[in-house]
Amino acid sequence: MPELPEVQTVVNDLNEKIVGHTVIDFWSDWPKAIKNKSLKNFQKEIQDRKILNVRRIGKNIFIDLSGKKTLYIHLKMTGHLLIKSKNHEPKTKNYFGDKVNSYVHHIWYLQTKNHKLQTNLEFSDVRKFAKIVLDDTQKIAKLPEIEKLGVDAMSPEFSFKKFTEILNKKKDKLIGLVLMEQELISGIGNIYRSEILFESEVLPQRKISSLSLEEKKNIYKNIKKVLNKAIKMRGTSDSDYRDTNGAPGNFQKVLKVYRKAGKKCSRCGTIIKRMTLGQRSVFYCPKCQK
């Protein structure tokens, strides 16, 4: 499941590999993913645009194109972008044959100006929940779902003061829910909320109003720490997520509680528990977390 660290990994890869390339064609067998125009118009409007820059807010990816257009992509649950260069195979092991990478429903055909490099940007998405929008950069920024996004969890603007302000507005809510709410803080999903709260030794079902200053500081610190570590490890490939080479990340190797129900806590040996919070599973150690 792509959350902030996975999306950051993809954005870094795209900036490294496809900036400067021009879109020469586009193919799709699932045009439903394109939210604001027909396949035909999408193809017409993206053609000959140069890729200038790639950025993100929370889990949302923005590919800035020439002519003041932006390609906005949300990977949702199983979406991942693959970069396949025609001219040279990836230096490392080739993962493109893996089943998880085989559900390609959209392809951007790219080319460098001198025609030296031909590259496909392919979008694999088993469950087809992903979203693609192409529009003026300004209009993308004004989309309701973008405009209402909360502060990005890894941005410098997300200070402890800001975190406290957010918490103060949500005193009656549960910390396990607040961490996931994209309109409050953007970027944290189901995997990292469990991991952050484990590291913070706070139970997910705790009410905001019951948290001490010490606990709040601890949670804030661990949001940055856990996400940073996950970015360094190129994200979690618990199920479908893959990087632009089709390769899995590494953070699943160091998960402490996520999907560990029934297993022993790495810190104290107590059996890790699972509960449902906001229609999703949350995992915790009943002894380490208070």
Added chain:
DNA sequence: AGTTGTGTTGAAGA
């Protein structure tokens, strides 16, 4: 072989 779990987000229902 049918049922269930999986999790992101937006929309619909209460």
Added chain:
DNA sequence: ATCTTCAACACAAC
């Protein structure tokens, strides 16, 4: 307003 449920969709696991 605010909370809860569902729907989008496909597959693995039971």
